[in-house]
Amino acid sequence: MADGHIEKVEYWRWEESRWKNPEIPDWRGSLVTAGVDIGSTSTQAAIMTDGQLYAYASIRTGSNSPSSAVDAMNWALEGTELTPADLHYTVGTGYGRVNVPFADSTVTEITCHAKGANYIYGPTVRTLLDMGGQDCKAIHCDENGAVTSFMMNDKCAAGTGRGMEVIANLLAVHVEDIGEMSFRIDAEPPPVSSICVIFAKTEATNLMRSGWSKEKVLAAYCHAMALRVARLLERNEMQLDFAITGGIAKNSGVVKRIERLIGAEALRTDYDAQIAGALGAALMGKALHEKKGGKSGRRREGG
Amino acid sequence: MIANYGCEDGSGVYYIRIDTGKCGDCQLRGCVGGCPRELFVIEEDDWGDEMAVVREDRRRTLQAACAACKPQDRPPDPLPCQSACGRQAIEHSW
Numbered sequence: 001m002a003d004g005h006i007e008k009v010e011y012w013r014w015e016e017s018r019w020k021n022p023e024i025p026d027w028r029g030s031l032v033t034a035g036v037d038i039g040s041t042s043t044q045a046a047i048m049t050d051g052q053l054y055a056y057a058s059i060r061t062g063s064n065s066p067s068s069a070v071d072a073m074n075w076a077l078e079g080t081e082l083t084p085a086d087l088h089y090t091v092g093t094g095y096g097r098v099n100v101p102f103a104d105s106t107v108t109e110i111t112c113h114a115k116g117a118n119y120i121y122g123p124t125v126r127t128l129l130d131m132g133g134q135d136c137k138a139i140h141c142d143e144n145g146a147v148t149s150f151m152m153n154d155k156c157a158a159g160t161g162r163g164m165e166v167i168a169n170l171l172a173v174h175v176e177d178i179g180e181m182s183f184r185i186d187a188e189p190p191p192v193s194s195i196c197v198i199f200a201k202t203e204a205t206n207l208m209r210s211g212w213s214k215e216k217v218l219a220a221y222c223h224a225m226a227l228r229v230a231r232l233l234e235r236n237e238m239q240l241d242f243a244i245t246g247g248i249a250k251n252s253g254v255v256k257r258i259e260r261l262i263g264a265e266a267l268r269t270d271y272d273a274q275i276a277g278a279l280g281a282a283l284m285g286k287a288l289h290e291k292k293g294g295k296s297g298r299r300r301e302g303g
Numbered sequence: 304m305i306a307n308y309g310c311e312d313g314s315g316v317y318y319i320r321i322d323t324g325k326c327g328d329c330q331l332r333g334c335v336g337g338c339p340r341e342l343f344v345i346e347e348d349d350w351g352d353e354m355a356v357v358r359e360d361r362r363r364t365l366q367a368a369c370a371a372c373k374p375q376d377r378p379p380d381p382l383p384c385q386s387a388c389g390r391q392a393i394e395h396s397w
Contacts (some may be wrong), residue, residue, distance in 0.1 A: 132359045140305075149305035155312045155363050162319075195313040235316065236307065284349070 001207040008290075012165035013060070013177050014247065018075055018271065020055040027054060027082060033089045033289060034076075035281025036069045037109065038096030041133030041161055042247060044278035045072035045165040047082065051286050053119075055080050056275045062135075065099035073102070089289035091281040095134075107284045109148050109277050110139055116280030117243050118145025121267045126239040129229060129258070129266075130276070131248035136229055143170040145280070156196055159228035159248040164254075167221050170201055171214050180251030182218040191217050191224035200224060210302040218253065220251035226257035233262055242266050304348075308357035309365045309396070317365040318396040322336075323354045324337070336388020340368045355392070369383035 030049035037044045037259035039061060046056040057076035061068045069092070077083065079112040084102060092100030093112040100106070106157050113130045123143040130137040135154030142145050168175040192207070204217050212220075225248075233242075244266050250273065259265050271279075319342070322384075334343040334355050342365070343390035347358045359375055372382050385393050 107349045147304055149307070151307035151318065153310050231311070235318075243347035 002115055005046075009172070011168040011172055014175050016057075018055075018057040018078070019272070020079055021053055022133045023238070024049055024052060026088070027080070031286060031289065031294075032082065032087050033091075033282045033285035034087045035074065035112065035279035035285060036073060036097075036100045036103065037094040037112065037275075037281060038065050038092070038095075038099060038152045039094045039133050039277070040135075041165070042105050042274065043068040043072045043094075043096075044275045045069070045076040046275050046282045047080070047087070047276035048078055048279070048282040049287065051273075051283065053065060053279060053282075055082075056272070056278060058272065058274055061218050061230070065096035065128065068185060069096070069100040069102075069301075080148055086247030088294060089171055089285040091285040091288065093277050093281040093284075104285070105288060107281060110152075111139060112135070112277045113245050114139050114141040114280065115145040115198070115283045116278070117141070117245055118143075119279055119283060120245075120271045121241070121243040121271050122278055124241040125187030125243045125267065127233065127236075128240045128246045129233060129242070129246075131154055131159075131161065131229065131246040131254075133247065136160055136232060138229075138232045140159075140236065142237060145152060145283075146149055147274055149236060151232060153228075158194055158197040159225050159232075160197075161227040161288075163200065163225065164221075164248065164251065166197055167204060167218070170204060170215060173206070173214060173218065176250075178222070178289050179253035179255075180253040183256075184215040184224045185219045188223065189220045191222045191227050192217075193242045194224035194228040222245050222251070222253035222257055225254050228260040229254075230258055233258075235285075238262060240264055245276035246274045247274050305347050306356065307396075308344075308362045310363050315366065316396055317369075319357050319365060319369075320394040320396065321357070321388075322354055322392040323348070325390040327352055329355075329388075329392075330388055333389055334384055334393060335388035337370065338384045342368055343384065347378050355388075360373070366397070 027049045044058045092103035092106045095105040104202040137152040140149040192203040307318045
């Protein structure tokens with residue numbers, strides 16, 4: 001409390017991020033493509049030069065999807081000396097893909113995540129779990145990152161990033177701390193409801209009242225989330241190697257429990273797994289630009 | 304590609320599986336007119352190929368949409384959508 005008012009902490013709010021590849025000093029003369037992934041809770045913009053990741057930005061999706069796309073792209077461009085006019089081809093993806101005002105075309109997030117995972121984790125990925133803000137997808141792909149099958153569940157926020165944010169707020173725990181906290185327990189508790197996030201929230205409240213620690217409740221919630229996605233993976237006949245994309249890939253509490261349930265380790269990466277969709281969109285942009293015979297060089301003078 | 308459209312909820316698992324490898328070059332498109340609930344439409348995929356998909360606005364309510372074709376006492380085998388598809392590209396998970 002300061003100056004007589006109570007400061008409201010937004011525990012769900014994860015850190016927005018930006019990155020520029022230090023190993024690519026100059027983009028001039030390269031084919032520059034971009035991808036923008038407008039998800040239900042986050043928006044990413046990725047820029048690639050000749051098929052190599054050059055820069056990206058990841059921000060919270062606001063109430064206006066076109067503005068979120070512009071904000072993410074502007075932030076990714078910041079410090080690169082690139083301008084929107086230097087982008088040869090831009091692809092929009094994600095649930096808000098039709099709302100990317102500067103996109104040359106749109107591609108579904110299923111195709112883009114598979115392409116992005118192929119880039120991030122390598123060509124051995126066969127099963128990809130994309131844990132998004134409000135849905136979850138089990139995707140199979142081949143060594144080129146082409147989708148061979150997919151199954152998704154978006155009926156409820158349970159098992160999604162938004163569900164995790166709800167629990168973070170309920171328990172007053174920063175969403176980025178949940179994974180590590182969920183392992184500070186003596187024994188793994190039974191899961192809360194994995195079917196409905198409202199039921200899970202009610203259950204979590206009751207468990208807190210009955211004396212469970214925050215850590216134990218978080219473990220029960222992460223367990224429930226892992227169960228739900230493990231079922232999705234099993235139903236779509238999981239194949240190895242296996243990788244996870246989306247924001248939940250950063251939550252060790254869920255990832256390790258999924259690994260335990262399916263009996264396989266997910267591939268690890270130094271890249272931010274949340275940018276897979278935007279990255280895949282930028283790769284698709286390169287393929288589409290080349291397909292129509294496009295070359296590198298400044299595209300639109302004056303932007 | 305095997306496309307699974309649908310969802311899981313507290314009451315069960317409801318997916319319609321379309322093998323787009325089988326339906327990609329189909330000219331008849333029996334599924335579009337063969338489903339009494341008009342669940343199937345033809346759309347271009349990300350590579351510009353036309354294929355059957357389940358309408359996006361019906362994917363979360365397949366259980367209800369397909370109920371009329373699946374009476375619990377004696378569901379027809381094959382279902383109307385499966386009969387209409389000449390390529391045997393459609394399966395139901397429930």
